[in-house]
Amino acid sequence: MTGAASNLSAYLRERIMNKGPLTVAEYMVDALGHPTWGYYNTRDPFGTAGDFITAPEVHQIFGELIGLWSAAIWQSFGKPKNIRLIECGPGRGTLMNDALRALRQTMPDFYAAVHVDLLEISPVLKAQQKAVLSGHHESVAVHWYENFTEIPNGPSIIITNEFFDALPIHQYERLADGWHERLVGLTDEATFCFQHGKLLNEDSFIPVSLRHAPVGDVFETSPARETMVLEIGERLQSAQGACLVIDYGHVRQGVGDTLQAVQAQEYHDVLVSPGEADITAHVDFEALSSAAKDAGCEVYGPVSQKLFLERLGIGTRAERLAAGATANQIQDIHQAVLRLVGDEEMGSLFKVMAFADTANFSNKPLPGFE
Numbered sequence: 272m273t274g275a276a277s278n279l280s281a282y283l284r285e286r287i288m289n290k291g292p293l294t295v296a297e298y299m300v301d302a303l304g305h306p307t308w309g310y311y312n313t314r315d316p317f318g319t320a321g322d323f324i325t326a327p328e329v330h331q332i333f334g335e336l337i338g339l340w341s342a343a344i345w346q347s348f349g350k351p352k353n354i355r356l357i358e359c360g361p362g363r364g365t366l367m368n369d370a371l372r373a374l375r376q377t378m379p380d381f382y383a384a385v386h387v388d389l390l391e392i393s394p395v396l397k398a399q400q401k402a403v404l405s406g407h408h409e410s411v412a413v414h415w416y417e418n419f420t421e422i423p424n425g426p427s428i429i430i431t432n433e434f435f436d437a438l439p440i441h442q443y444e445r446l447a448d449g450w451h452e453r454l455v456g457l458t459d460e461a462t463f464c465f466q467h468g469k470l471l472n473e474d475s476f477i478p479v480s481l482r483h484a485p486v487g488d489v490f491e492t493s494p495a496r497e498t499m500v501l502e503i504g505e506r507l508q509s510a511q512g513a514c515l516v517i518d519y520g521h522v523r524q525g526v527g528d529t530l531q532a533v534q535a536q537e538y539h540d541v542l543v544s545p546g547e548a549d550i551t552a553h554v555d556f557e558a559l560s561s562a563a564k565d566a567g568c569e570v571y572g573p574v575s576q577k578l579f580l581e582r583l584g585i586g587t588r589a590e591r592l593a594a595g596a597t598a599n600q601i602q603d604i605h606q607a608v609l610r611l612v613g614d615e616e617m618g619s620l621f622k623v624m625a626f627a628d629t630a631n632f633s634n635k636p637l638p639g640f641e
């Protein structure tokens with residue numbers, strides 16, 4: 272265990288000893304985002320040498336297509352002279368860099384209108400994003416924020432890739448007498464373990480269709496994700512724009528324990544060495560969609576990442592990149608496309624949803640969701 276992880280474990284143990292067990296959400300918030308010892312604040316976890324590979328890290332084609340999607344949205348609401356291109360949880364900055372590079376080449380008017388805002392909590396990743404985007408600093412203003420509501424208002428296109436899966440969830444487990452919250456407590460040996468909170472009134476949070484789930488079933492909620500969607504939706508409704516959500520998850524609400532930790536591209540015990548592994552949970556797209564509708568927005572999808580990227584023309588773009596490439600580069604492009612759209616790879620598990628302001632988008636199709 273590294274110094275940061277043992278410090279974080281000691282801190283969490285002390286919190287539990289003083290105040291009692293933590294909710295899974297409280298545990299996730301500190302394991303990922305503790306200002307000193309949290310996972311994202313102590314490392315760059317991406318790439319083949321890191322803990323996991325995200326779609327923008329697979330190949331530049333992903334960020335380029337998202338850039339072109341953004342340009343189509345900008346065109347559909349009348350090409351405003353100033354537009355905020357916001358990315359929540361931009362990781363290494365790869366997606367934004369690939370998008371801006373493609374836009375500079377093919378959509379210079381849009382490139383000139385763009386003002387980039389990045390929502391990021393990690394100082395390590397902010398520094399990396401700054402370096403990666405340095406080629407655009409002379410032409411594009413880039414600002415960083417830690418709270419979404421601090422981003423100045425205005426017409427916006429908002430991109431999120433594997434952002435919502437990092438926001439905290441609560442878990443509830445059905446026991447013989449009913450539903451209890453799952454909590455993180457301590458064993459007699461002071462190692463972390465799951466425990467159960469008191470019996471809850473299921474009417475307040477379990478959908479009617481799931482109330483009679485068998486003993487042992489787990490139901491997950493994420494007020495943090497829904498609040499985020501509401502904040503984004505309210506912004507879009509007040510100032511025009513659209514938001515794209517790309518993440519792994521399920522289209523319909525259901526039961527299942529999807530909390531997972533990954534380290535060095537292998538599954539890791541969620542409760543062992545917090546701060547050392549990435550902890551995520553599947554995104555419930557039905558809950559996000561209903562939060563976006565509560566904000567008054569028009570909702571699109573979700574569709575599979577495969578369908579979305581194919582509709583955006585990943586095949587044609589791959590052929591264009593392959594023309595003039597070396598044999599090795601052509602093989603890389605083919606492998607990357609397979610990874611992004613293959614049913615056994617990211618194509619089916621990852622879903623894409625969008626929501627947009629009703630003044631501009633009511634009953635209008637959006638690219639990728641026609």
Ligand SMILES: C[S@@+](CC[C@H](N)C(=O)[O-])C[C@H]1O[C@@H](n2cnc3c(N)ncnc32)[C@H](O)[C@@H]1O
Nearest residue numbers: 311325327360361362390391392393432433437
């Ligand atoms: C799994 S990474 C995804 C990175 C990137 N979008 C990609 O696809 O490569 C999650 C990102 O969200 C950031 N993040 C996590 N929780 C956050 C929060 N509450 N507010 C802002 N950023 C957050 C992380 O630091 C990281 O940049």
